[in-house]
Amino acid sequence: xxxxxxxxxxxxxxxxxxxxxxxxxxxxxxxxxxxxxxxxxxxxxxxxxxxxxxxxxxxxxxxxxxxxxxxxxxxxxxxxxxxxxxxxxxxxxxxxxxxxxxxxxxxxxxxxxxxxxxxxxxxxxxxxxxxxxxxxxxxxxxxxxxxxxxxxxxxxxxxxxxxxxxxxxxxxxxxxxxxxxxxxxxxxxxxxxxxxxxxxxxxxxxxxxxxxxxxxxxxxxxxxxxxxxxxxxxxxxxxxxxxxxxxxxxxxxxxxxxxxxxxxxxxxxxxxxxxxxxxxxxxxxxxxxxxxxxxxxxxxxxxxxxxxxxxxxxxxxxxxxxxxxxxxxxxxxxxxxxxxxxxxxxxxxxxxxxxxxxxxxxxxxxxxxxxxxxxxxxxxxxxxxxxxxxxxxxxxxxxxxxxxxxxxxxxxxxxxxxxxxxxxxxxxxxxxxxxxxxxxxxxxxxxxxxxxxxxxxxxxxxxxxxxxxxxxxxxxxxxxxxxxxxxxxxxxxxxxxxxxxxxxxxxxxxx
Numbered sequence: 001x002x003x004x005x006x007x008x009x010x011x012x013x014x015x016x017x018x019x020x021x022x023x024x025x026x027x028x029x030x031x032x033x034x035x036x037x038x039x040x041x042x043x044x045x046x047x048x049x050x051x052x053x054x055x056x057x058x059x060x061x062x063x064x065x066x067x068x069x070x071x072x073x074x075x076x077x078x079x080x081x082x083x084x085x086x087x088x089x090x091x092x093x094x095x096x097x098x099x100x101x102x103x104x105x106x107x108x109x110x111x112x113x114x115x116x117x118x119x120x121x122x123x124x125x126x127x128x129x130x131x132x133x134x135x136x137x138x139x140x141x142x143x144x145x146x147x148x149x150x151x152x153x154x155x156x157x158x159x160x161x162x163x164x165x166x167x168x169x170x171x172x173x174x175x176x177x178x179x180x181x182x183x184x185x186x187x188x189x190x191x192x193x194x195x196x197x198x199x200x201x202x203x204x205x206x207x208x209x210x211x212x213x214x215x216x217x218x219x220x221x222x223x224x225x226x227x228x229x230x231x232x233x234x235x236x237x238x239x240x241x242x243x244x245x246x247x248x249x250x251x252x253x254x255x256x257x258x259x260x261x262x263x264x265x266x267x268x269x270x271x272x273x274x275x276x277x278x279x280x281x282x283x284x285x286x287x288x289x290x291x292x293x294x295x296x297x298x299x300x301x302x303x304x305x306x307x308x309x310x311x312x313x314x315x316x317x318x319x320x321x322x323x324x325x326x327x328x329x330x331x332x333x334x335x336x337x338x339x340x341x342x343x344x345x346x347x348x349x350x351x352x353x354x355x356x357x358x359x360x361x362x363x364x365x366x367x368x369x370x371x372x373x374x375x376x377x378x379x380x381x382x383x384x385x386x387x388x389x390x391x392x393x394x395x396x397x398x399x400x401x402x403x404x405x406x407x408x409x410x411x412x413x414x415x416x417x418x419x420x421x422x423x424x425x426x427x428x429x430x431x432x433x434x435x436x437x438x439x440x441x442x443x444x445x446x447x448x449x450x451x452x453x454x455x456x457x458x459x460x461x462x463x464x465x466x467x468x469x470x471x472x473x474x475x476x477x478x479x480x481x482x483x484x485x486x487x488x489x490x491x492x493x494x495x496x497x498x499x500x501x502x503x504x505x506x507x508x509x510x511x
Contacts, residue, residue, distance in 0.1 A: 094292045096243050097300035098473065099187070099253075101288040102180035103440050103486040104173045106149035110283060113146040114139050123157055124268070131270040138279040143403035143424060143498060147490075148282040148431035153263045166202055166263040167211075173259050173285035174208065175215060180484045181255075181287040182216075189216035193252030194245050198227040198234035198435055200464070201324070201334075202261030212257065223249070231322060231463025232399055234258065235435035236471045239288070240307040246292040253293075259285035260434035267333030274333035280402050284433025284440065302473040305456070306358050310351040310468045318343045322464035334464075341408055347468035348412065351460075352387070355470050359392040359456070389413055392456065393472075396420065397441040399461035400427035409460070425494045430486070435461065438471075440486055444494070447487040451479035 118136055121127055127135070151172075153165035174197070182189065195218065197209040207226040212218070223245060227234050235258035242254040262281055267274045291300065312318035321337035337343070357365060364387045371385035396419045398409050406427065410420045422441040426433075430440050438459040445451055452475065459471040481487070487494070 094247055095294075095297070096246050096304040097291050097293075097296050097476070098302040098304065099289040099291050099296055099300050100181065100185050100482055101286060101301075101439055101442075102177045102184060102482065102484070103436065103443055104177040104180075104259075104283075104285040105484070105486040105488075106173075106283045110149035110152065110155070111147055112150040112155075112282075117150075120155075120157060120159075124159065126268045126270075128270050131272065131275060134272050135275055135279055138276060141403060142279055143406070143427045144280070144282075144431050145428040145496070147429055151263045151283055154266055159266065159268075161264050161266060163204065163264070166261055167204065169263045169283070170199070170202060170204075170208055170259070170261055171211065171215075173283060174212060174257055174287070177257065177259075177285045177287035178212065178216070178255070181289055184482045184484070185289055187253060187289060190219055191253055192218055192255050193222060193249055194242060194254035195222055195224040195257075196227065196238045196242055196254065197225070197257045197259075198230060198238045199259050199261055200229055200231050200234060200434065201265045202263075203228040208257075208259075229464070231465060231467060232260075232401060232432075232434045232437070233461035233463030233467045233469040235286070235438060236307065236459065236461050236469035237309065237467075238435075239290075239304070239471055240309060240469075242290050243304055243307060246290065249292075251293050252291075254290040256288040256290065257285065258288070258435040258439070260436075265332075265334070267331065269327045269329055269331035269333060271327045271333070271335070273335045273337070274327060276336050277334050280432040282431030282433055284430055284436045286436035286439035288439065297476065300476055301479050302457070303476050304471070305474050306355065306470070306472040308351055308355045308358070308470045310347050310354070312343065312347050312350075312466045312468075315343075315466075318347070318466040321466055341404060343466050344405070344462050344468065345408065345412065347462065347466055348409070348460075351468040351470055352389070355472075356387050356389075359458075359472060360387050360389070361391055364388055364391060386412070386414060389458070390415065390419070393458040394452075394455040395422070395442075395445050395450070395457045397438040397445075397457060397459040398423040400424075400430075400437040400441065401432055401462060403427065405462065421495050424498065425496070428496060428498065429490065429494070435463075437461075443481065443485050444487055444491075446479050446481040447485055447491040449480070451475050453477050 117139065118132070121132055121135060151165070151169040153160045153162070153169070195209055195212060197207070197212065199208055202208075203226065206214075209224040209226040213222065213224060218224075225241065227238055227241075230237055235256070238256045238258060242256050246252070246254055260281065262283065265277075267278055290304075297303075317337075317339060321340045321343045322334060323337075324332065324334050326332050356368065360368075368385050368387050396415060398406055398420060400406065400423050403424075406420050406423045409415070410417075422444040425444055426437055426440045430437070433440060438461055442457065442459070445457075455475045457473045457475070459473070460468070462468050485491075
């Protein structure tokens with residue numbers, strides 16, 4: 001048996017060495033392509049300097065005299081150079097800076113541990129045994145922890161969803177995030193020139209943006225927008241809209257508020273495809289302060305680099321994969337299709353095909369292009385090359401839509417566990433907070449002290465429609481967590497180990 005064991009080890013050793021060698025070959029290739037320009041420029045500059053050293057002084061004097069006689073040509077060239085430089089500088093997009101952001105941290109009395117969640121579902125009386133068992137299984141595999149929160153209206157027995165309660169939830173989360181943002185930045189509400197609010201399922205009249213204008217007495221000429229029905233990726237859409245508006249309106253601030261309202265959108269029926277959101281969605285909101293003022297660069301955290309949006313709404317299957325409707329009993333809920341992950345994968349491929357050339361190093365783009373050419377030549381027999389986005393980004397904020405979403409992106413993008421740590425821990429601590437989840441994830445990275453100057457962050461979110469949207473940020477300084485960070489009271493206990501959807505300690509306690 002010992003001989004067999006040694007034989008097995010010797011058989012596996014070459015495979016290991018081969019993988020190590022392949023790794024170093026790829027690293028060498030990336031280094032060569034990345035520094036190719038420098039490697040070619042150094043010999044060229046050396047040759048020019050050697051040639052200049054051998055040049056006769058009389059030839060240099062003759063060249064100077066020749067330029068003096070062609071002064072008009074020289075001046076014309078200089079004028080065109082200055083004019084061209086001015087046009088280029090004036091036509092460049094204005095940089096958009098993220099000064100700071102704040103995430104709402106719900107009070108402890110709103111926590112909904114699994115036992116209480118299931119107890120309330122059972123006592124409600126509207127769910128049959130099959131629906132209750134389905135919810136229990138979803139919770140176990142969801143990746144959520146015991147500290148996620150639900151709005152106060154759903155803690156009553158029976159629950160008390162109403163327009164007044166939904167307004168109360170909206171005010172609590174939006175004003176909570178905005179109060180923290182204004183306190184941390186010192187910006188006065190009257191200085192805000194642009195306000196964008198996105199909330200998919202709750203759109204009252206007056207709008208949520210009007211509620212904020214009324215609360216903080218924002219100025220009368222503010223450009224305010226309210227985005228509804230756009231799903232969990234609407235936060236990136238709101239950032240994109242804010243960026244476009246900041247290109248038009250000079251020296252101003254834009255505030256983006258991203259949230260979702262649960263109170264009036266809880267599903268009380270028994271269709272399983274519509275019960276999943278009950279198990280995943282939780283209370284949360286984020287408020288983001290953007291600026292196009294050059295004076296804000298020194299105190300800003302990030303600079304917006306790219307926004308790439310992909311919309312698959314023209315495809316009927318993609319359009320209906322996340323769909324709000326009534327069930328057979330007339331109860332309203334959001335239905336999730338069994339094809340959701342496949343549709344999300346297709347949207348992701350299209351999105352990264354557009355994003356890749358903007359962010360990937362030349363070495364990865366060459367490999368990707370070579371694979372496409374080979375695939376055309378050999379009639380699709382060549383396996384498609386998945387670019388290594390780890391070479392383009394230092395941090396990943398993947399929308400915490402659920403455990404399956406994070407697992408799928410980790411696998412498809414070939415990410416390491418530390419790359420998806422922020423997403424998994426956000427899902428565990430706060431649940432799926434819809435469009436604001438990517439900001440809780442960014443706050444996690446900051447709270448861990450991992451954000452350094454020059455680091456690039458990829459925020460990627462999926463939403464109904466079906467949409468896949470990406471935002472790329474670059475840190476302009478070493479970023480520290482802002483006061484009243486959502487992770488302020490618990491960051492030292494994270495990351496936690498999650499097995500079958502439960503941390504070890506919680507699993508023991510449940511037994």
